[in-house]
Amino acid sequence: MTAGAEARRRGRAGAAGAAAAGGRARIALTVNGERHDLLVAGYKTLLEVLREDLGLTGTKHGCELGECGACAVQADDAPVLSCLLLALECDGARITTVEGLARGPELSALQAAFADKGAAQCGYCTPGILVTAQALLDRNPHPTRQEITEALSGNLCRCTGYLQIFEAVEEAAGTGGARGTSPRRARGGRRPRKGVST
């Protein structure tokens, strides 16, 4: 079962059990490791709750119809489109947003690679792509170029032409410059980058 389906299954149960008052329901979300007990309006999407109720504006919207990928977050470790999920459906889910990728002030290997390789131009699609790519690396630490391309095919970027994004993912995976066939570096998975500060 995908995490999205899992979240929806749990959400239905959660919503049913929640005390609905004035179209609102109580839910609990664990976002970037912090638990939030929330009273949310029934119509609100996960995207809206993250941005508006929790102030996590790093997650973006580009269409609110599940077409662009800008709103991607991880729900229980799998990428989901937060504009297509009602917050009620996510009751009890573990959510990771772009704000949850860095460790304190230190960028993750993927974030550092995006910064170094020019993978972020305007930066608007970047949070969704980072989260999606991180989910890929978490389940496949050394993806091929083709696997990266396919994993990101639901995330539109209008600035970069994608190539520097692919290279950044490869850099973070230690497979850069080899078109994903022979890792250039020792297989280290997510190696945090040292001394990253700008």
Add this chain to the structure above:
Amino acid sequence: MNVVGKARRRVDARAKVTGQTRFADDVVLPRMLYAKLLRSPHPHARLREVDATAASAAPGVVLVLTGADFPVAYGIMPVSQDEYALARDRVRYVGEPVAAVVAASEKEAADALALVRVSYESLATIGSPEEALERAEPRIHDYGEGPNVHRLAHFAFGDVEPALASADRVFEDLFFYEGNTHLPLEQHAAVAALDADGRLTLWSSTQTPHYVHRELARALELPAHRIRVIATPNGGGFGGKSDPFNHEIVVARAALATGRPVKITLTREEVFYAHRGRHPVLMRLRTGVKADGSIVAMDLETLLDGGAYGSYGAASTLYTGQLQTVTYHVPRYRFRGCRTFTNKPPCGPKRGHGTPQPRFAQEVQLDKIAVALGRDPADLRLQQIVPANSLTANWLKVGSIGLAACIERVVEGSSWRARRGRLPEGRGLGLACSSYLCGAGLPIYWNEMPHSGVQLQLDRSGRVTAFCGATEIGQGSDDVLAAIVAEVLGLEASDVRLVTGDTDLTPVDLGSYSSRVTLMMGNAAIQAAERAKALLAAAAARKLGVPAERLGFAERRVFDVEQPATGMSFQEAVVAAEVEHGTLGTTGSYRPPRSAARYRGGGVGPSAAYSYTAAVVEVEVDPGTGWVRVPKVWVAHDIGRVINPVLARGQVEGGVYMGLGETLMEEQAFRRLPPRLSPALVHRTPSILEYKSPTSLEMPEVITYFVEEPDPSGPFGAKEVGQGPLLPIAPAVANAIFDAVGVRVDEVPLAPDRVLRALAEKAKGREPRVGPTAFPDVPWPEALVVPPPWEGGDGKAANEKATSRDVLPTAHSGTAGVKV
């Protein structure tokens, strides 16, 4: 050089990869209200009544605004101020705003829209330029150069007819380039608020805060100094956020009326209606050549579908002709352009503004000429490249030109000479070239002030802050500013603090359009930094006992270049300078050189420098489906000097990507609903899902080459890179399709159905071509006759008086920045 030319993490990278970049919709203020716009479902209608009574009483609603609240017209060009923030008496396209609801939540505002009662009297529509030319009624605007003609232009740079008559061959072709839209991932958003002193602040995803500032002052009838516009980093612009927009004026008015912050964020569908994208253009191009393919004269006609409002159209019209002369030597040139009004969202500037369409025509026709004459298309181009430091027939001054080197790089990289014409059926190579401005030579409104200003502030902490009105839209303008200041002062780019795009705090920069930022802001930054350096050097020289001219600035030190151990830290130099000169600050400014083009209309086209691009595209055409796949692109760009290779490459690849999108699939197209249902003229695909754009799966391999032929006009020799590399893509793909399967698709997008139709024509033994077959009669005005430099001209028109234009009603005329 220590910073310029070195691959670096851009200065705003950290904010972008952590999600900290604050885009307009991320601005959240206490007590904030939300606005939604009610948009017309009619493409053309009289507004009989807008009744806001019920909506005003709806839950959460604080304010309802209608056209009556916006009595003053505005528009980006002084010559076409034809828009109202909310429609007053007429709507002219589906999606035009007629009322605004401001409420405590976005949902309450959206819900109340349904309660605004609007009585429309539906009018007939104009759906195409052909209809606009045929029909005087319905008339969309009461100004223009004909009933539904917005602009007409006619220039004769020498007499083309005798030249064409004397040519060995004359080629005449018709081309069509469909409209398409920017599709920035960020939907437009704006927040307006009153500060503690009652002054208005607008945060907006705009590429042009200075122009928004001016138009807000105009539309709201407020002194400009009471208004502050902050351009938030744009989540993609591509030209689509260059106009002052109705939603910006609406939230500003709402904040003034309520005293509370008001936000608006457009939905994706609304962004398709805001548009201002690529004009659909029909073109007729006649070119006379000698037996070896050298051009003797060119005659171009363009017909633009402008949509419902002026926008940048007066300039767009001229851009469909003016840059045709800066790549290959054209001894005589005639250009006629016509922009019509239609009942569709207004067109405006998209990456390449007005030039990709005629560039497509010119480069495809050159390919046809090469084939007809049995010449290699690369050689045909190489033999007639405009010389460096020369004037063109239409009086544009070309400085550096690295086009030959660009062609040679892509020809070599793609093994063009070995592979073109020799690949298996279905695969092919195509080549095309292009050029673009490094900033428009004139501002949008006529004035003689700087186009870009930079202020530097330094203090005893060693801090250097650069202030500039330039606007970060993803292209890296902040990075360029930091890099240039750092280079001059011997710092790292990340040492320079930046304050940009804020009309209260920063000197004016005209905005992120026409690829002007690197050259203009860069030159202003160099001037400001050199002045700061002189202050520091004078003080450090005294302290070190070394002549100031012997001091070097590098690695955060100021030192004696003859004895590098003798020196001080940069911070110590700032302290010494603060002791000696007092509080430290310098300014720099830039204004492009005067143009040699002194005819009316000659304000569009001149630039301090021109960038050049050449591309070879490889295609695979599926004869069964007509599907065109692009596995690889080689692109060489004459950038003058690379400031940051990481960003420069990103601009090239992004340009190739966007070029491929509009070449192969993107269309901002409209259809009429069946008349028995509705008279509506509706957007075919107002959603990201249906408006097809390339995904990661469609992106080819791109091999990028930079030709660095420093231009004396550019900062450290730098020219533009944001727009030029898009331009050769469409014609290169079309030429590659011909190489692959022997058919000509003379209209963009080169979609599968068109390729299939062309293949069917070929199979039937008919002319293997798909494209337009007629160019309508246009009431061209008398030509403005401007003799080219080599025919004894002086840059002025020989008959200026004959074409003086007094057809614009006073209400719409202004001080024309673009002298047409």
